[in-house]
Amino acid sequence: MIKEIKIVVFIYFLLMISPLKSQDFSVIQMPFNSDYYDEFSPVYYEDGLVFCSNRRSSFFVDYTNDKDNKPTFNIFYVEQISKTDWGKVNIFEKKFKSNFNEGPATFNDRQNVIYFTRNLNYKKKFGSSIDRKNRLGIFYSKLTKSDGWQDVQEFKYNNPEYNVAHPSLSEDGKYLFFSSDKPGGFGGSDIYFCELENGDWGEPQNIGNMINTEGNEAFPFVHSSGRLYFSSDRHGSIGRLDIFYTEKVDDEWHKPISLETPINSRFNDYAFIIDPFKKSGYFSSDRQRNEDIYSFVGLYPIFENTKRMEKNDYCYVFYEASAENPDVTSYDYEWDFGDGSKTRGLEVDHCFAGPGDYTVLLNVIDRLTGEVYFNEATYPFKIEDIEQVYINCPDTVFVGQEVVFDGRKSNLKKFDIKSYSWDMGDGRRAKGIEVTHIYTSPGEYIVQLGVTSKTDKQGNSEKQGVFTNIVVLQSAKDKRKRD
């Protein structure tokens, strides 16, 4: 027992000292957050952000929420004036304002259709704004050049018996992701999606138990790359809601990966959006007591369009090329591969240990006379690694095993590598030509290595990257323990 505890402590220690724990994002609280009120769920719109807030929006009357006596939530817009400066916060569209809550929104690619969350009975004049019976639903409106935003329409799958909220449209507009606590899910709120079929939304489909848990999954955001970000209070959350992402691999959603601190914290962290290049974005958090919007910038280099790494293969087939019909009865061939090994045969396979310059010699044995003719043919043979970034690591490892990832075999011509950046596929990153990592959960992970070149005279540098898969198995010991 003590030994097992020691192992666990050792692994924890390794994780603590690992460079993978380094913070790769800088997080800033947005200046347009109000001191007293709440702001959350930003989305990109034109040159700024659309978000929801319960800040006061009317000088005279504001309906308030009975619980904390703050006004109900409305949709606002703020323009970004410069890199650090933001304009005045305004109601996004008066047509969308009601006595109840309007919340998280999403736009199509052309930004002429909005889907947003609001209370179903938004036309009620009286009643509690936190009335549990007044469920949330999704509504939408279309923008016309002449008449502006049209009358709000109701999403066909809204239901007064449960909530349907937090819409997120895919870039091609064919999928609408949202969260709902509709019956038949995996517990709490789950993430669903509808597919556009002949101009109409198909039946909501639960995204599956790889993502949805008995806890709460909400605030989906589908990135243009297809990556799905969402928030959950499960999946090993370090506190309340945390932000995770997943991707489809072979038509199956990959195991969710938690974003690192300081994006995730022990408070609620949710409503994450990120730019198309995955370099910067926004999220919401109540880490400063109020719900606020935060921006983040990745300090970690982003490697777009990484290619699947090709395995270096040093295996070749050698044959005598002159003879159309080799005389197999009269001759035998002895191949000297120049690496200390020899093989006999008319056509032979040989795997070299690695790249290098080899001289392959062909000795011919005359079976009829018994004579050996040495060096009848020579072949200077240069073997080079594939020109690519290279990840040297095992294919399969065990949970808790210390795994070495080595980038030394990267072979890039006219590319002076300055730095090596690793994404271990479980949300952790590292820097260095060789890193060690321990996986804590079984599964198949995508490991990425990106390299950055030294800057040239103009200050430009280049990036290249590859990815490969690593399978992490549960150790036999853990399996026995679980059984």
Add this chain to the structure above:
Amino acid sequence: MKIFNKLAYFLFIRYFYNENVNSMRKILVVFISILFFFNSNAQPVPAEDENIPFLMTFGPKAETSWGDDDFSQTFFFVIPEEFTSPLFIRVFDPDAGGEVDEINGIWDTKITYSVYGGLKCYTDPDAQGVDPAGNYKSGNLLATKVFGENPRYDNNWFTFGPFNPTEGELVKKYGGYIFKIICEGTEGDDGNMYRYFVSTSGTENKRIEGANAFAYEYSFRMHNDPNEVSHIYPYIDDRTISVEQKNFDWDNDGLIRVVSVARQGLLCKISNDDLWEQNQFKILDEEISTSLDFQFIKKKSPPVKNNNVVISVKNQYGELLPFYTIPIGGVPKYKYSIGVKKKE
């Protein structure tokens, strides 16, 4: 001078084959090849590269099953036109008796050697046949001698000559004078094993630079050692499309394999005791204007001893191809090359 000649030869050949070879060039290549060939420098018959122990001629009363189909063998010597000194044709072990030869009962065989020169000694069509028929003894008889059992010449040399080179027949195609020597069994049934050497000396073997020898049919004794491989080198001119080899009384002693610059090894049919066997094969483009290497590989067991054989090679027109004792362009060697492909 020798080195220069070889170098010039190869440079010349390379020049022509690096271009698109047209027929005129081919003719030139052949001509130049022959000129250079006769600039070679060796006249032992059989030559070193042939690794044939002895030529062979039996007495006329011998059964052909002993290995000689016609009891006669004709060889031609070519002396370069510019060579003006006296020359000698020497015969090793010319008699029929003693250690080297093959006895059949008692030594009762007479062997006649006749040296011919002058007009038609080579150019008469009968002289270039495989059979001792018609006017095969064409030309001027310059010398002749009959040998029986004679211990004086057993394992020893007899010398014909001196001859003036101009006593041969001048054949411009070969760039020199041609002498013909016919060895015939005229009495008895024993086997005569012998060799020739064209020399500048009557008492020792001194090579004549640029001289050579050839025959259209080879009758010879195979080695007894099963590890020895004998060769003959028929020359393939640019008229040759296919060839037919024909061999006699091989006693199924191993294999006949043809190797060339483009042919790794082609096995030919071989004859049994007192029988003829033949087969045809096509000539490859790369083999034009080169020699083929007919390899005679003896079988290891059971060993065949004192095997006497006859072989000739014809082209598709039925014309005999000459076996040059020094192969034109050197001993043909198959050119191996290594191919590499990625393992699937």
